[in-house]
Amino acid sequence: MAKIEFDGVWKRFPDGTEAVKDLNLQVDDGEFVILVGPSGCGKSTALRMVAGLETISEGKMVIGDRVVNDLSPGERDIAMVFQSYALYPHMSVGDNMGFALKMAKIPKNEIEERVNKAADILGLTEYLHRKPKALSGGQRQRVAMGRAIVRNPQAFLMDEPLSNLDAKLRVQMRAEIAALQNRLGVTTLYVTHDQIEAMTMGDRVAVLKLGELQQVDSPQALYDNPDNLFVAGFIGSPAMNLAEGTVDDVDGEIRVKLGTLSSLKVNDKALERYPGLRSRVGGKVAVGMRPEHFFRADGSTPQDQMMPERNVTMVELLGSEVLVHFGTSASPIITEDMRQAVDDPEAFAEMEREAREGGQQFVSKMEPQDAPKVGDRVDVGFRADQMHFFDIETGLALR
Amino acid sequence: MAKIEFDGVWKRFPDGTEAVKDLNLQVDDGEFVILVGPSGCGKSTALRMVAGLETISEGKMVIGDRVVNDLSPGERDIAMVFQSYALYPHMSVGDNMGFALKMAKIPKNEIEERVNKAADILGLTEYLHRKPKALSGGQRQRVAMGRAIVRNPQAFLMDEPLSNLDAKLRVQMRAEIAALQNRLGVTTLYVTHDQIEAMTMGDRVAVLKLGELQQVDSPQALYDNPDNLFVAGFIGSPAMNLAEGTVDDVDGEIRVKLGTLSSLKVNDKALERYPGLRSRVGGKVAVGMRPEHFFRADGSTPQDQMMPERNVTMVELLGSEVLVHFGTSASPIITEDMRQAVDDPEAFAEMEREAREGGQQFVSKMEPQDAPKVGDRVDVGFRADQMHFFDIETGLALR
Amino acid sequence: TPGGDDDEAEGGEMVWAIGGSEAQVGGVHQTIAERWSEANPDNPIRIEILPEAADEQREQQALDLQAEAGGFDVLGVDVIWTGEYSENEWLESLEDIRGDIEAVTLPGPFETGIWGGELWAAPYNSNAGFLYYRTDLIDTPPTTWEELCQVAEEAGSAEGIAGFVGQGAQYEGFVVNWLEYYWGLGGELYNEDQSEVLFDVELATQATEFMADALSDCYAPGFNTSMEEEARNEFQGGNAVFMRNWPYAYSLIQEDTGSPANENFDIAPLPTFTGQGTISALGGFNNAVSAFSNNKEAAKEFVLWAATDPEVQATLATEASLPPTMASVYDDLADDPVMSLLGEVLSEAKPRPPAPQWNEISVTMQRALYPAYNGEGDPRSAAEEVLAFLEGTVGN
């Protein structure tokens, strides 16, 4: 077992792409760290650098207490689940899983035992003798998983290992991986796009954007206290609603005004978390509101905790909950930063248009029994203590 | 545009594997049907049969009003996103996306226009000149997407097209696909493991298990009224809690007793949906309870709508909500059916053990503010109208 | 006499490097080697069989000799290699046995062993060209080339077959054929001791022009791609009236009872342009002693024996139809039609000059004259080219 440390690590591809920029991240011995970030932000590259599959353009990579920059992958003693699986096509599923053990000269019967056990866990027992090409996509992914979990390495590197599994299996696998990691105490770096995995599996979550580390913290901390707009917008699904707000001081009570209509009270709890807000009175800030903190207002809801008569534009039934989209006159946030995070010129253009028109859609999560219909005008409440505030230019939280 | 019809379709692989068994499914003209099912249940195979990439062992495949069993893929005029992407490694991203158009002899400038538009949507504009091998996994998947969406075919076939994208991009893509499908009115068959995609994108959802179609219905109907235990357990994440219950008639009030402790009232609403339950008084049935229908009971909760003093064994914070696992003495359901659905002998063995010991863990979804701590003993309420009942042997809903 | 460094190596087995069909097991060279070994158990001789093609034989000998490896003691050398080998100092001079050999050998073949006035190779077997003709189509063989061509055309077209076949492909055989015309016109290449060029451009042009004309008249189709075997096959298959070829064809045609030519052919000396006498190019192989041999004395004895022992020489003729070089043998072979004709022809046959440059000369002639007779070049300038080259060879 060993810690993994990125010490000012850069990756430049021959064509000049900088996939990882000055990454500083320490994964402690036995820790389980989740790596998240938009597609193409350098997660796989970072993992591959740990594994020794990409040269390190600059900086130091440390595993245990060895600088491993020049060590070959085999010498690093890590197990990896490749995003592309990279199964050995000429070997049966069993041989694929046992290959690393065979290389480590583990006795045959022990190999068999460990492979069978892993196959059990992964539900691959009946496919042990098949070649990868006769497997379904998810089965292949499980084989890739199996190749890692039969081992007992210094570190696990897993690159979206569950992305092609069905929900049920994924739940099971999550539990298995967590249990395994717990039992072996193996340092683990885990890439995922699944918010649930990100929030539940790891000790800490590291958020990358365009090769740059944004924030590393425990999942809940990340969720509750995002360091900047990007993290705020990235963590959580559906994403946090972000809008331009004007800060007012009404009789010593700080309020934010979104667009033309609403003026919401910022309560003390929120002010405690964002003390920087006080100095912004009269100015504009970025306001973040998570969908699940909206609720269907009723008579008892104070006026300064709700946006009255919102026009419902879309209702998505998710079974256990409902996503209600409604219109606001709040201007969306447009920073260069956002622009990059959106990574999609057209969406950006639309946002700009919306900004000009001074209005955007908010998404709220409501109880199914509270669900309005499209076209309804509803009063939408918001929990005053749950607001987030960021500098509109730098995107940094107003702490 | 054209309907797609599976008419008693079978697929047997040369090694004898029956990947699709007697599939009867009609996707209407312009309809958006989602195909879900456990890993390896034959979803990709079904799609590939529509595309003409797998021969049909038995049955008829109809697109529009032509039997296409013997038509080559090209003649079927369908666009497909492959689960494995199948990008052209020697072509740039732009050429990959434009290839089908080039084959269709679309003028160059129009190709360029359409490719640029798709690249915009997919956030690939800056990669248009790269070769696939210099892309990240998610970027490759987007190229695969792009290859399909530049076209205007009779049908879209999409095999987990968003599985490797981050949450944010996925939300965007979902919207784009839905909009595109709406705009073009193209019949679409869409495979996914993502519950949200399954629940929000399609007109109908088809559930496959081991090659057999289980149920086809609108997402909400599927969620609310699963036809059998398998669908009940498969749709929804976290999955529905399933346990053996004894049906009692207490003064004309139907109750179910789970394990030794609790006896829950079945209210009229539930009875309306499961009239078959009445005839089972005194017998055992399978009871299904969705996690989101639990709540933290308080003084006002009637005794017959709660399980008192449950031992909290795990609490998962998901940000917007909390999963609370608690112990019960309810016996789990073990049918051959279940066994197959679980597809994992070890998990099965554990379930059997639990069954002997007469107890299993339930998962509930609660508001973060209601979250107990591990080790707490809490009273867990359940919404009496939301119970599901199935025959314990056949797994069929007791309608 | 040679140096004494080989004294201690005196005795032991000798190696005779010779190729061709007769070197194979059962061939006459083997018989002769066995005969020698029986008579000289101290210095037996063994054959290293060289490949069939002359160029290959020469190449293999050259590798050994160039390396001064001494792997070969006795070398079977083509009559045209004498000068080259001696100039390379690969050969032991045979001057001390010259007299014995010269006394009994036909002059033509003997000359082929001489270079720079010295004897380097002992004559072993010889060869000369014949005119084969169809006795059923013509009565008497023509004596001039013009006549031959005319008769060939007439008889050929009457019969629906070709007139004349010979060696017309671009290779050494073509040079031989051309020289036979050129010599037949009275031309010469060099003077006696090869110190002066006597090449006559006029005659050479005539010879080439004759061939060029004949190519469209009396030569068989494919004449310009035919070698010995192609010629024989055409004649033997009954497709030609005349053939210029070596004696080997005789027995083959005679044995082929299915051939239209079988029983219906005869041989005659090659014609000339004057109708006088006959001229043929000489072929054959001589035996030389390697300068790197460890056993030169015995080797010399062997080559002398092979050149002068009447029994050996007779065996060549009787067992293998190889033309002997020893004059007296022909007297005993008078009733063999081939041998008797050979006896006649050989005395007038001309060796190609065994100069060291012969290969270059031959190549030059091929490259100049072959296109010329094929209408691809001017015969006169081709002849001038040859002359120029020949003159270059006498300077050094």
Place this chain on the structure above:
Amino acid sequence: MADTQIAPEPGTRAGAGPGGPRAAKRKGLSERALARVFVAPSVLLMALVALFPVIWAIVISLFLYTRRQQTGFGGLENYTDALTSGRFWDSVWFTFVFTVSSVTFEFLIGLGFALLMNQAFRGRGVTRAAILVPWVIPTVIAAQMWFFMFNVTPGFINNLLGLGNFNWLGQPGWPIFAVVFADVWKTAPFVALLLLAGLQTIPGDVYESARVDDAGMFQRFWFITMPLLKPAILVALLFRTVDALRVYDLPAVMTQGAFGTESLAILVREFVVRTPNPGFGAALSTLTFILVLGVGMIFVILLGRDLVIGTEGEE
């Protein structure tokens, strides 16, 4: 596993400095060293066999000879002689024409064969072997055979086509055709074999994509097969070209170099074997070598661009 905090790498722990990270010592061979070890045997073997003779040949090409007798140092005289001789340029021209035409046809036919051999049908194995037959026949014998085929005597082709006594080998123009024809017959299977092997490397799912994209058979061939087959094509063309540039047997046996069919290799052999002039022969060899290598380099660079660059060390 040990319960130590520190990486339990036996043998490396002893040297672990307290606290701070340190550069780890390598164990075993680094990739770079291994690469050298992998390359070494080939290089040694090839150097052992080829280096000395090539250097020797290049050295003697600087000396003047009269036949086999060295007559002194000549510097580049042999080269200037060669480059100013019409015979040299004639043979360069023939070699060039031969190479271009034979390689073109070999490639086209070989590609066709390869595509055929790649099909699934009963008797494919036998067909594959049958297609290879021309190539396994020793060249000299094949050359002899084609001489018999084309020559007036015995005249198989004339017989077959009823051409009477058409003199394929004995009139200007046609001998080149005959030689090229024989070479194409003989070596198209070689190209086919290489391309067949190359076809196996093309992933099947790309074809599925292409079918779905409604690419017809020809389009799949042109847009998918050809580009993905490029490395194999380059290798096949490379070795066919350099071999064709050094063709010897076919013209030597079929025409003896007559009617402008003297190839560079025939010329070289002329001066090495038939009319030996080691210096001049070596100079001709060196010129041939430079020419062939020059052409070969074009392919190597094309190939290298495809295959090698990018895997090269990044420093």
Place this chain on the structure above:
Amino acid sequence: MSDTAPAPVEEVTRRGQARKNRRQGGVVEQRSTLQVWGKSALLGVILLWCLFPFFWLIMTSLKIGDRALNSPDLFQGPFGLQNYEAVFGQNFHLNLRNSFVVAGATTIICILVGSLTAYAIARLPLKRKILLLSGVLAVSLFPPVALVPPLYELWRNLGLLNTWEGLYIPYTAFTLPLTIFILMTFYASIPKDLEEAARVDGATPFQAFWRVILPLAAPGVFAAAIIIFVLSWNEFLLANTFAPRNPEIAQTVPVAIAAFTGAVPFQRPIGTITAACVIVTIPMIIIALIFQKRIVAGLTAGSVKG
């Protein structure tokens, strides 16, 4: 042109399925009888093209008698096995043995040594690869006839004349470039991820090569093996120089064939040559038949996503 989708033979041999499942993955393709006939006809033409001359060889080798052998009529008798008897009367089995040893050794060494080098060039970090490749190529490009005299000298000094080693060593050296180029393209076509997976699994670079890359390059390896074997089997120049005589020692088949002579000087031994040629061609056809089985598509199918 034909389609190039991978098409393993096994599937074809299941006759019932064969009609529907023509190719792997069972891509649907319509086949009219016309197409079938067209393809069969094409196949026929190709086989005729390839095999007619070989047929000529066989017919000629069976002919006896001088004139039959030289006749343009393939069926002009008389026929008999005398030519074959004559061939084996000349210790030809020893030549076959020599050729087998020499070609076999060349093939094995070439594949072993060449594989490693090709792998290093295709995948391992090396500087100046293009230069190395050019050097490798250059080795085989010098006109061999010019290399013969110095090599002869060298071999004589090393005592390698008339030995098997004396032949397969230079053969290996001169065939290595081809081997390296062929295998290099193959290794380069194998997804890099596989090897990376192996390295992560603790395989040394050599093990990764040996256990993962090499098996997947089988089509290339076997194609190369066929080529090397045939080239060294048929090599003439060096064999004729370094071991020109003595079947007991090292004379190879082509040299032996070239040494065949007619019954009398000048006579061309067509009968025995063709017979020998048929004899030596058959082992190579068998080898090609065996090796070609390994030239199959789709070896890397299912290994990587994307």
